[in-house]
Amino acid sequence: xxxxxxxxxxxxxxxxxxxxxxxxxxxxxxxxxxxxxxxxxxxxxxxxxxxxxxxxxxxxxxxxxxxxxxxxxxxxxxxxxxxxxxxxxxxxxxxxxxxxxxxxxxxxxxxxxxxxxxxxxxxxxxxxxxxxxxxxxxxxxxxxxxxxx
Numbered sequence: 001x002x003x004x005x006x007x008x009x010x011x012x013x014x015x016x017x018x019x020x021x022x023x024x025x026x027x028x029x030x031x032x033x034x035x036x037x038x039x040x041x042x043x044x045x046x047x048x049x050x051x052x053x054x055x056x057x058x059x060x061x062x063x064x065x066x067x068x069x070x071x072x073x074x075x076x077x078x079x080x081x082x083x084x085x086x087x088x089x090x091x092x093x094x095x096x097x098x099x100x101x102x103x104x105x106x107x108x109x110x111x112x113x114x115x116x117x118x119x120x121x122x123x124x125x126x127x128x129x130x131x132x133x134x135x136x137x138x139x140x141x142x143x144x145x146x147x148x149x
Contacts, residue, residue, distance in 0.1 A: 002047040007032070011040050012049070019053045059110055066111045067094075067138035070121060071103035073131045078104070086128040092120045103134070 007030060014026050027037045044050045059065060074083060080098050083105045087096040095108040107124070111117045117135070125133055 002049055004044075004049070008040060008044060008049075011037065011044065015041075015050070015053075019055075063112055064110050066113060066117060067141070068109050068111070068117055069136045069138070070107045070109060070124060071132075071134040071136075072105040072107060072124065073102065073133070074104045074129050075131060078129050082128055086124065086130065089127065090120060090123055092116075103132075 010030050011026060014021055014029060023034045023037045023041070026032075027034045030037065032040075041050065059067075072083065072086070083098055084096055087093045087105065087107050090109075092109045092111055093107055094110050097106040097108075098104065099106055109117070109120055111120055117137075121133060121135055124130060
């Protein structure tokens with residue numbers, strides 16, 4: 001685990017609040033030079049603490065407003081790589097979580113409408129060695145945006 005100090009944590013908090021924040025803005029908030037902030041960010045990237053920068057999209061405004069989680073079950077001899085391959089071959093799959101216990105995987109999907117969801121579930125059921133599914137529709141969501149501890 002990398003050794004991070006309070007300034008590193010402050011940099012992370014600022015970037016989590018706004019990943020497009022400039023080094024100049026962060027320098028002003030933290031009380032360091034722009035060059036010092038850039039060195040901190042570069043170091044955090046090199047250590048693998050910062051793995052990338054992204055944008056948050058309102059998918060409903062793009063016509064992809066339905067989200068669901070689908071549990072997938074497989075025979076006990078199915079390799080994890082096969083579970084992941086099943087999901088990555090379906091473009092509507094946003095995330096794959098392989099998990100211990102029952103079920104074997106939890107898949108986050110995003111679709112246009114319920115008919116589209118049915119097609120995606122049918123495609124997942126036909127893929128690989130899937131022995132069962134259970135789908136849960138997302139009614140709403142909340143994400144913790146609290147500062148890094």
